[in-house]
Amino acid sequence: MPLLINRAVVDDSWLLVDEDNLTAHINEDIVVPYELFAQHLEQLVNAEGKLGVRINGDQALELLLQHLDALSLVAIEFPAFTDGRGFSFARMLRRAGFAGQIRAEGDVTRDRLDHMQRCGFDAFAIPDERYSDAILSAFDEVPVHYQGSADDERPIFRQ
Amino acid sequence: MYQYNEQDQTLINARVEQYRDQTRRFLAGEIPDEEFRGLRLMNGLYIQRQAPMLRIAVPYGLMNSVQVRKLADITRKYDKNYAHFTTRTNVQLNWPKLEEVPDILAELAEVQMHAIQTSGNCLRNTTTDHFAGIIPDEIEDPRPWCEIIRQWTTLHPEFAYLPRKFKIAVTGGPEDRAASQVHDIGLHMVKNAAGEVGFEVLVGGGLGRTPVIGKLIREFLPKRDLLTYLEAILRVYNLNGRRDNKYKARIKILVNALGIEEFSKRVEAEWEIIRSTELALTDDYIAKIQGYFEPHPYAADAVDGLSVLENQLDDNAEFRAWYERNTREHKIAGYRAVVISLKPHLKPPGDITDVQLDAVADLADTFNFGEIRSTHDQNLVFAHVAAGDLYTLWQSLRDLNLARANVGTLTDMIVCPGYDFCSLANAHTLGVAEQINEKFDDLDYLYDIGDIKLNMSGCINACAHHHVAHIGILGVDKGGEDYYQITLGGSSREDASLGKIIGKSVPQADVADTVEKILQVYVESRLEDERFIETVRRIGVAPFKERVYATVN
Ligand code: HEM
Numbered sequence: 157m158p159l160l161i162n163r164a165v166v167d168d169s170w171l172l173v174d175e176d177n178l179t180a181h182i183n184e185d186i187v188v189p190y191e192l193f194a195q196h197l198e199q200l201v202n203a204e205g206k207l208g209v210r211i212n213g214d215q216a217l218e219l220l221l222q223h224l225d226a227l228s229l230v231a232i233e234f235p236a237f238t239d240g241r242g243f244s245f246a247r248m249l250r251r252a253g254f255a256g257q258i259r260a261e262g263d264v265t266r267d268r269l270d271h272m273q274r275c276g277f278d279a280f281a282i283p284d285e286r287y288s289d290a291i292l293s294a295f296d297e298v299p300v301h302y303q304g305s306a307d308d309e310r311p312i313f314r315q
Numbered sequence: 316m317y318q319y320n321e322q323d324q325t326l327i328n329a330r331v332e333q334y335r336d337q338t339r340r341f342l343a344g345e346i347p348d349e350e351f352r353g354l355r356l357m358n359g360l361y362i363q364r365q366a367p368m369l370r371i372a373v374p375y376g377l378m379n380s381v382q383v384r385k386l387a388d389i390t391r392k393y394d395k396n397y398a399h400f401t402t403r404t405n406v407q408l409n410w411p412k413l414e415e416v417p418d419i420l421a422e423l424a425e426v427q428m429h430a431i432q433t434s435g436n437c438l439r440n441t442t443t444d445h446f447a448g449i450i451p452d453e454i455e456d457p458r459p460w461c462e463i464i465r466q467w468t469t470l471h472p473e474f475a476y477l478p479r480k481f482k483i484a485v486t487g488g489p490e491d492r493a494a495s496q497v498h499d500i501g502l503h504m505v506k507n508a509a510g511e512v513g514f515e516v517l518v519g520g521g522l523g524r525t526p527v528i529g530k531l532i533r534e535f536l537p538k539r540d541l542l543t544y545l546e547a548i549l550r551v552y553n554l555n556g557r558r559d560n561k562y563k564a565r566i567k568i569l570v571n572a573l574g575i576e577e578f579s580k581r582v583e584a585e586w587e588i589i590r591s592t593e594l595a596l597t598d599d600y601i602a603k604i605q606g607y608f609e610p611h612p613y614a615a616d617a618v619d620g621l622s623v624l625e626n627q628l629d630d631n632a633e634f635r636a637w638y639e640r641n642t643r644e645h646k647i648a649g650y651r652a653v654v655i656s657l658k659p660h661l662k663p664p665g666d667i668t669d670v671q672l673d674a675v676a677d678l679a680d681t682f683n684f685g686e687i688r689s690t691h692d693q694n695l696v697f698a699h700v701a702a703g704d705l706y707t708l709w710q711s712l713r714d715l716n717l718a719r720a721n722v723g724t725l726t727d728m729i730v731c732p733g734y735d736f737c738s739l740a741n742a743h744t745l746g747v748a749e750q751i752n753e754k755f756d757d758l759d760y761l762y763d764i765g766d767i768k769l770n771m772s773g774c775i776n777a778c779a780h781h782h783v784a785h786i787g788i789l790g791v792d793k794g795g796e797d798y799y800q801i802t803l804g805g806s807s808r809e810d811a812s813l814g815k816i817i818g819k820s821v822p823q824a825d826v827a828d829t830v831e832k833i834l835q836v837y838v839e840s841r842l843e844d845e846r847f848i849e850t851v852r853r854i855g856v857a858p859f860k861e862r863v864y865a866t867v868n
């Protein structure tokens with residue numbers, strides 16, 4: 157699954173852990189599912205490595221917002237491309253000052269990348285069968301924005 | 316009216332090319348059907364029973380003659396020489412080819428038009444009063460606010476994949492011709508105790524399967540806070556609206572589930588955070604947009620036409636009938652607003668041919684400062700016609716079959732395309748509209764019945780707003796046959812209410828006869844000067860029900 161960061165394919169240096177191998181990797185750079193994060197909160201925020209959490213629209217962003225200082229990555233899942241909740245999650249994370257990686261995962265394909273980036277995503281995990289290098293032209297197809305976005309909060313009337 | 320600047324034009328052109336590329340990739344098999352469906356809907360393209368259907372946006376129902384000529388041209392070049400105006404003041408083409416849609420969009424872009432967000436689960440075209448800017452008791456012209464909302468909604472990156480579609484309507488004063496109470500958000504310009512003008516905000520209205528009247532969420536919203544407050548509502552909805560069942564996905568269901576207090580608490584909490592951000596409107600921007608809606612250069616001597624008009628009215632009863640039904644007062648003395656009826660005898664309501672479109676554009680240039688408006692009732696409006704020009708305009712419209720003097724009467728129906736065009740339909744609507752037209756062709760009878768609103772939808776999606784019509788007709792399918800359920804007492808106006816079902820549905824052949832029985836009860840029961848809706852409200856539906864379902868022996 158190609159991972160796109162800053163419009164280039166990069167290797168994923170993060171390790172996704174589950175219940176079983178959490179203890180073994182707790183001091184490495186890991187991404188934990190939201191449930192595990194909630195369960196082992198204390199332990200995780202005090203561990204050595206960098207911490208990422210994977211969340212979806214049914215889960216409470218609030219909990220992440222309370223521990224932003226401990227997080228270096230938030231992976232937001234799109235169970236279907238039509239599930240727009242992730243766009244708001246990214247926006248809310250950025251406005252809370254989160255400067256780490258916000259990664260889009262799941263049904264993440266070309267025609268939503270630009271909106272995602274504008275909402276604050278900077279990493280995109282794209283399914284193999286939907287990836288081609290042409291995908292890089294998905295960004296900035298429309299160069300004028302009426303609304304502010306994560307990299308420039310000014311709407312058109314303040315630009 | 317608003318004129319695109321370089322940025323607006325760049326955006327619209329880029330959007331056309333983006334959609335052109337999406338179409339190309341779809342045809343090349345690079346985008347799965349389901350995904351392309353989402354993309355094409357966001358650009359107004361449905362796939363219908365016989366062909367695709369393209370919905371073109373008419374932001375808040377305002378067009379100029381250049382745009383209308385372009386529409387005429389497009390129907391000639393890419394369609395079958397006619398277009399259809401909808402209840403949300405947009406235009407639909409029933410026969411475009413999927414491959415040609417990018418070219419149609421490119422032509423529209425030349426005249427500052429587009430099909431952005433005319434369908435799909437996103438922020439739709441904002442609608443308003445078709446008499447905006449000309450009515451005496453208006454608090455403020457709502458159109459600049461519609462334009463501000465248009466810009467904010469256009470390609471909004473966060474709200475392109477909402478749980479369901481989202482529609483906003485704005486009114487400029489106490490009268491409501493925009494059905495604002497059955498919109499996801501209704502905004503009413505109001506004055507507070509301190510004399511400041513702002514918005515009263517309603518939320519959670521909508522029709523379809525579960526008709527709901529919008530609820531008051533804020534009595535007074537200062538102008539500068541308009542977009543931050545809308546964004547707060549949208550964010551709460553985007554995060555909490557149901558996504559598991561599309562029939563329960565509209566904001567009305569969320570508001571009902573949480574209760575308006577809880578919903579409002581969440582909106583206020585979000586608003587607190589964003590109220591003072593860059594999204595707060597600036598006085599400069601408001602003034603700049605308002606500058607596009609300055610009054611037209613009205614002629615000071617237009618009042619001189621009034622005496623001529625008096626004579627013409629006295630001399631010609633047909634002209635007088637049209638004047639009385641199809642025109643209304645304008646705040647500038649010597650001017651009137653004219654409603655161009657798109658409900659001629661035995662033609663589908665809201666349809667207009669290329670020839671008529673061209674002629675309307677020419678007439679607008681001659682008599683109406685080049686401006687044309689489309690209305691919630693599927694008609695057109697020339698809002699500023701000098702008294703002395705009315706007679707000539709009427710003659711021209713009559714020759715075009717656009718002067719049927721039936722505005723506000725029974726045959727001024729809102730009707731969706733129904734089974735003839737729509738793949739979601741349960742029943743035909745156009746044939747039934749024809750049946751009603753045939754039965755009630757006598758203008759004197761229609762005038763005696765007076766103001767009445769009849770709307771007909773071909774299925775529960777309620778595209779023709781049947782729930783909020785005085786007489787609502789809903790097509791249902793009974794064992795493969797078309798039947799029609801009838802509701803009475805609905806209203807989409809400032810006194811909004813939902814109609815009540817009078818009983819079991821009636822077969823297609825009986826619809827007009829049933830309407831006739833309903834009207835008989837009205838005629839027998841009405842008090843002096845009482846309009847149909849008032850009689851229904853006073854006596855209830857029981858007497859109507861009794862008459863309609865009385866057994867004949
Ligand atoms: C022929 C193709 C059409 C299709 C497939 C279509 C489809 C739909 C659907 C599925 C809904 C319900 C959405 C929901 O409740 O969430 C809807 C609502 C609506 N449609 Fe259409 N429609 C069509 C044509 C029209 C036309 C011609 C008009 C205007 C006369 C119209 C005006 C509306 C309006 C005003 C609503 C909103 C009702 C509400 O508030 O729930 N549509 N349409």
Ligand code: SF4
Nearest residue numbers: 731737740773774778
């Ligand atoms: S009400 Fe039903 S039949 Fe009529 S246009 Fe809408 S979806 Fe089609």
